[in-house]
Amino acid sequence: MTRARPYDREAALDAALHLFWRKGYHATSLKDLEAALRMKPGSIYAAFKSKEDLYLATLERYFGRQRAQIAALRAETGSPLSALAEFLRGVGRPADGDGAAARQACMLIKTLLDVTEDEARIGARARFYLDEMQSEITAVFAAARAAGEVPPDADPARLARRYQADITGLRIEAHRGGTPQTLAALAEDMARDVEALRAA
Amino acid sequence: MTRARPYDREAALDAALHLFWRKGYHATSLKDLEAALRMKPGSIYAAFKSKEDLYLATLERYFGRQRAQIAALRAETGSPLSALAEFLRGVGRPADGDGAAARQACMLIKTLLDVTEDEARIGARARFYLDEMQSEITAVFAAARAAGEVPPDADPARLARRYQADITGLRIEAHRGGTPQTLAALAEDMARDVEALRAA
DNA sequence: AACCGTTTTGAGTGATCGCTCAATAGGTCG
DNA sequence: CGACCTATTGAGCGATCACTCAAAACGGTT
Numbered sequence: 001m002t003r004a005r006p007y008d009r010e011a012a013l014d015a016a017l018h019l020f021w022r023k024g025y026h027a028t029s030l031k032d033l034e035a036a037l038r039m040k041p042g043s044i045y046a047a048f049k050s051k052e053d054l055y056l057a058t059l060e061r062y063f064g065r066q067r068a069q070i071a072a073l074r075a076e077t078g079s080p081l082s083a084l085a086e087f088l089r090g091v092g093r094p095a096d097g098d099g100a101a102a103r104q105a106c107m108l109i110k111t112l113l114d115v116t117e118d119e120a121r122i123g124a125r126a127r128f129y130l131d132e133m134q135s136e137i138t139a140v141f142a143a144a145r146a147a148g149e150v151p152p153d154a155d156p157a158r159l160a161r162r163y164q165a166d167i168t169g170l171r172i173e174a175h176r177g178g179t180p181q182t183l184a185a186l187a188e189d190m191a192r193d194v195e196a197l198r199a200a
Numbered sequence: 201m202t203r204a205r206p207y208d209r210e211a212a213l214d215a216a217l218h219l220f221w222r223k224g225y226h227a228t229s230l231k232d233l234e235a236a237l238r239m240k241p242g243s244i245y246a247a248f249k250s251k252e253d254l255y256l257a258t259l260e261r262y263f264g265r266q267r268a269q270i271a272a273l274r275a276e277t278g279s280p281l282s283a284l285a286e287f288l289r290g291v292g293r294p295a296d297g298d299g300a301a302a303r304q305a306c307m308l309i310k311t312l313l314d315v316t317e318d319e320a321r322i323g324a325r326a327r328f329y330l331d332e333m334q335s336e337i338t339a340v341f342a343a344a345r346a347a348g349e350v351p352p353d354a355d356p357a358r359l360a361r362r363y364q365a366d367i368t369g370l371r372i373e374a375h376r377g378g379t380p381q382t383l384a385a386l387a388e389d390m391a392r393d394v395e396a397l398r399a400a
Numbered sequence: 401a402a403c404c405g406t407t408t409t410g411a412g413t414g415a416t417c418g419c420t421c422a423a424t425a426g427g428t429c430g
Numbered sequence: 431c432g433a434c435c436t437a438t439t440g441a442g443c444g445a446t447c448a449c450t451c452a453a454a455a456c457g458g459t460t
Contacts, residue, residue: 026226027316030448040409041449047407051448110313112376113305116227127376161382162389165369172368173361176312176330182361189362193393230418240439241419247437251418 009047012037017058021107024114025055025122056125062107063129070136080144081198084137084163085191091170092187093180105175108133109168134160150197159197166190209247212237216248217258221307224314225255225322256325262307263329270336280344281398284337284363285391291370292387293380305375308333309368334360350397359397366390 015036020028030041030051037044048054073083094102104110111126134157141156141163150159170190174183215236220228230241230251237244248254273283294302304310311326334357341356341363350359373386 023316024226024314026224027318043408045449105313109372112372113310113313114224116223118227130376158385158389161373161386165373165386166365168372169365169369172309172312173365176327185358186361186365189358243438245419
């Protein structure tokens with residue numbers, strides 16, 4: 001019974017991810033997906049059950065990668081605070097190599113704003129993933145506090161909320177299409193604020 | 201030929217505005233609009249030409265109100281910087297009176313993220329309005345500089361970009377559904393940063 | 401090569417999409 | 431009060447929506 005699947009599930013999910021990320025849930029039609037995944041409707045439904053479930057699968061995939069990025073900051077040797085600041089600068093310096101994906105706003109945020117009550121599962125999922133991201137960031141700030149980089153009475157969760165808002169604003173600014181200079185300047189301002197926590 | 205219009209254009213535009221704002225362009229159907237405006241399709245098309253044009257009309261309406269809010273900060277007596285900080289605190293304290301509209305992300309941002317190449321006019325318009333908002337904010341920071349509140353070498357446009365990113369992040373946090381406490385705390389952190397420009 | 405079970409196919413489902421237009425209703429005139 | 435004219439109506443247009451299923455194609459086993 002172990003017939004190899006003629007389609008590449010990973011590649012299909014990636015194709016769906018980028019399509020959904022770019023166009024959003026409502027504006028992406030089954031026809032679009034058929035073309036991007038190079039699968040017929042029947043195959044898509046056999047493999048992913050429904051458009052909504054496929055979206056949820058791509059969202060999970062996206063989240064996994066985002067979380068890994070933040071988690072990597074914790075694993076870095078050296079200053080957690082500098083890692084956070086440097087990450088902001090990286091977001092402000094979008095690589096033009098990966099097909100302008102870096103010029104897209106965060107998919108979790110796009111999902112949060114796109115979704116209506118008709119797709120409650122998607123909205124709930126996006127909120128959950130955003131909460132998870134916040135926890136991940138909180139952990140980095142907690143590490144910074146443990147290392148004495150921020151005052152002992154600082155609230156890591158509160159700092160994380162601010163940091164996440166900065167990331168959101170910065171990535172939307174990138175989406176909006178500012179010049180590399182203004183984008184880098186904005187990221188620099190945010191990064192300096194993070195590093196300024198050290199002095200205080 | 202001066203027959204009075206049996207429908208109230210202002211009320212209809214407001215209804216369309218709130219519907220579009222809440223559901224977004226793609227997820228709002230003509231059926232939804234018919235119900236919200238209490239107009240039949242023919243009337244809607246006679247009055248507003250198309251769904252896209254109606255959206256543009258509501259977007260302009262929204263923008264006008266947003267701009268007025270920022271413009272009011274300039275007219276305020278007293279410190280421009282304090283006015284900007286206080287405005288942030290106001291966004292962090294969403295009034296529950298106006299039907300949770302304050303808990304919605306900025307419509308310009310929602311539009312920016314929702315729109316695809318198929319609605320290029322809408323996207324271009326949203327970008328334009330966001331640029332206008334930035335100019336408005338820049339003018340307030342320029343006033344603050346003229347009043348000696350921020351250093352003479354500060355760049356008002358750059359400060360405005362940061363401020364706008366803060367507003368974006370804050371309003372999306374409100375949309376996400378944080379508690380009043382965490383939302384107020386986030387706004388407070390941002391407001392303090394604005395006021396800290398005075399000391400520097 | 402014949403068989404079997406799974407996967408893929410793609411025409412086609414009813415519903416809904418944005419939108420049109422001939423018919424109707426209702427105010428404003430002579 | 432009837433003629434006129436514009437605003438409103440709503441059934442219905444072709445296109446597209448998300449989705450289904452009977453049939454064909456395929457890989458592994460015998």
